[in-house]
């Protein structure tokens with residue numbers, strides 16, 4: 001397995017070869033994920049699995065553009081990715097996703113892609129356009145959840161970080177299964193879908209979704225949870241057969 005972040009590279013063996021692109025928003029998240037794979041203890045050069053970790057930018061549009069570029073570049077080189085993962089820190093809906101907990105999305109939903117009407121929010125799908133939800137491969141979500149002890153549920157993608165209890169309640173009323181909100185998952189998923197590649201979203205909770213208190217965000221704890229969670233990924237990826245686990249291409 002080869003892992004490449006800006007400063008990290010690791011080669012190890014793999015039962016089933018995989019080529020994974022992990023897209024975080026910022027470099028601190030990228031490094032937290034890469035740390036999970038770059039240990040000195042694994043150095044077998046026979047494997048051909050790859051994990052590339054990129055800081056794709058904040059927000060769904062930049063995340064989609066950066067992810068699509070990485071996917072196209074790999075495909076043109078003849079080494080296409082087999083899985084894309086949107087990863088990073090997130091706000092957690094309380095009490096289901098406490099600060100420091102890990103969430104693996106079984107649904108990646110754009111929560112503010114639509115129209116505001118006198119009768120409330122209407123998603124673009126009800127206006128006759130596009131999609132608002134991508135669903136990661138079920139068996140992979142199940143196995144990763146079991147391996148990491150993560151919670152599983154919907155992760156919302158928003159362009160505006162929730163800052164009031166009223167907005168948090170509105171989102172939960174519309175998405176009762178939502179465990180977390182972040183700003184990139186849907187963009188990464190759209191890029192992956194356009195390449196026919198399955199997608200995951202993995203988030204570590206740094207703050208509650210609700211009244212804004214940026215000073216209280218526990219970023220260090222969340223980054224540590226991200227590293228710990230990704231540290232348990234490799235064996236699950238090695239035993240995952242994408243062909244047994246169709247996704248919404």
Ligand SMILES: O=C(O)c1cccc(C(=O)CC[C@H]2O[C@@H](n3cnc4c(=O)[nH]cnc43)[C@H](O)[C@@H]2O)c1
Nearest residue numbers: 025026028029058089090091161162181182183184
């Ligand atoms: O300042 C730092 O050291 C630092 C380190 C790592 C990450 C950050 C970020 O600010 C990341 C922004 C990123 O986090 C997601 N996020 C986190 N909490 C929420 C939330 O409550 N609602 C929506 N998004 C959230 C989001 O994906 C941002 O892109 C700083």
